[in-house]
């Protein structure tokens with residue numbers, strides 16, 4: 449697995465270990481953390497390799513040694529992408545190309561983690577996998593992430609047309625235990641950190657932009673089904689909780705309520721954080737139809753339950 453030390457990757461490692469698989473983790477530890485996989489460090493069924501997906505030879509060798517590949521390594525988070533557009537594009541395009549080339553060469557089944565960001569600004573909701581993508585200009589750095597992820601999808605589908613067994617999942621605002629407490633962009637991690645340190649919660653813009661927050665356990669269930677079902681091969685699936693559409697200002701209120709924090713809510717302009725010309729997605733809601741019909745998967749954890757579980761683990765993490 450690439451990116452196995454990251455937030456989502458480490459939960460996937462847990463699941464694979466639980467079901468008795470041997471796992472090789474390739475991670476450059478740029479945003480992945482050793483603490484996420486520390487429970488597995490001593491296990492002889494888990495091999496942890498520090499390296500980058502840009503290292504073609506390494507990727508080739510590791511793919512050869514596996515029977516299937518979960519590709520989750522990526523430069524993630526809007527803030528991160530904007531701060532380092534060049535490095536992000538390289539990892540997200542060339543890195544994935546290396547992984548797919550190696551999987552095609554060694555005939556390994558592969559799942560790639562894509563993102564709801566590929567829908568761009570979004571037109572209509574819910575967003576169906578086959579919908580048009582609506583992105584802004586190339587002078588807006590944010591869209592480089594969606595563009596790179598879309599290229600990754602094209603690459604996988606092109607390889608699949610030549611016989612590669614592969615599947616694509618598009619994640620919608622995944623949250624849960626082990627989100628980066630520094631919150632490299634993710635609004636949920638940022639709000640929780642702010643609430644727990646009694647700082648104001650920073651809502652950008654009018655706060656009426658919405659997201660569908662998807663709990664990590666649901667995300668891992670969907671990911672595993674997509675990898676395991678032969679009928680899913682060659683397809684793209686939304687992995688998102690269509691029932692949790694929440695405005696960001698409302699999320700701020702819920703986080704304050706759940707944590708019992710005395711924090712206030714402040715509104716800030718997009719410009720003050722991202723500079724001029726930032727563009728946001730106004731509403732982001734997945735169509736759940738294909739995942740439901742094709743994978744038999746529907747997200748189950750609602751926002752209140754997910755928030756409570758995340759908070760509990762966060763507090764344990766802090767005290768442990």
Ligand code: UDP
Nearest residue numbers: 526633634635636638650651652657696728
């Ligand atoms: N956001 C916010 N305050 C923050 C961080 C993010 O209001 O401190 C907003 C952000 O502008 C976006 C939404 O929350 O509208 C989700 O942002 P995130 O970076 O988590 O993910 P995105 O869905 O935009 O990829």
